[in-house]
Amino acid sequence: MQQLNEQQTEQVIRLAKDVFEKSEAERTKKVQDNRLRNVKLLLQNYHNFKVHAERIKEQVSERVAREWTIAQAIEDSHDLLKSVKQTKQRTLAMIGYIDDILEVYRLLCEKSDNVEEQRRYRTIHLRFMQQETIETIATLQNISSRSVYVDIQKSIETLAVLMFGLDSMKTS
Numbered sequence: 383m384q385q386l387n388e389q390q391t392e393q394v395i396r397l398a399k400d401v402f403e404k405s406e407a408e409r410t411k412k413v414q415d416n417r418l419r420n421v422k423l424l425l426q427n428y429h430n431f432k433v434h435a436e437r438i439k440e441q442v443s444e445r446v447a448r449e450w451t452i453a454q455a456i457e458d459s460h461d462l463l464k465s466v467k468q469t470k471q472r473t474l475a476m477i478g479y480i481d482d483i484l485e486v487y488r489l490l491c492e493k494s495d496n497v498e499e500q501r502r503y504r505t506i507h508l509r510f511m512q513q514e515t516i517e518t519i520a521t522l523q524n525i526s527s528r529s530v531y532v533d534i535q536k537s538i539e540t541l542a543v544l545m546f547g548l549d550s551m552k553t554s
Contacts, residue, residue: 414542421542424480425510435477483544484511487537498533501525502540505533 386394424431484506491503501523508514508522509530520527 417542417546418538421538421545425506425538425541428480428510429513431473431477431480435474479545483541486544487541490540502533502537505530506537506541509534 487506488503491499494500505519505523508519509516514522516527516530519530523530525533
């Protein structure tokens with residue numbers, strides 16, 4: 383078996399380092415893309431979450447009494463009832479968090495001197511909270527449909543940073 387000389391060793395080390403860095407960059411990009419996708423999914427389903435959360439709030443006191451009675455009567459199902467209750471609590475917490483982030487984003491956009499930033503919150507609000515069509519938003523904002531899509535994408539990128547921190551920023 384031959385030993386590598388110093389130059390060959392350095393080449394192998396450089397190659398290994400390059401492969402590792404490329405792999406790490408791909409992993410980081412995948413994480414960032416997943417976060418952007420998750421923010422988009424949250425926004426697309428925001429209205430449904432809000433409706434669900436409102437129903438949960440309306441039913442909480444009624445269900446607490448009922449769950450207590452059922453849990454006492456059927457001791458084995460206590461874990462199931464606890465799990466359902468925790469799921470509902472997580473849903474309410476998630477909606478509260480999304481609402482808080484959207485409020486921060488609204489304030490940032492409103493205080494911005496950039497007209498496009500100001501428009502982006504309105505676009506997100508119209509699209510995901512009021513469930514307007516792209517065409518309606520374009521008409522209301524006096525912009526092209528393409529600009530609506532660009533506004534949504536840029537808003538999602540900013541919201542990802544607000545929701546997930548600096549790790550969600552693109553580093554290209």
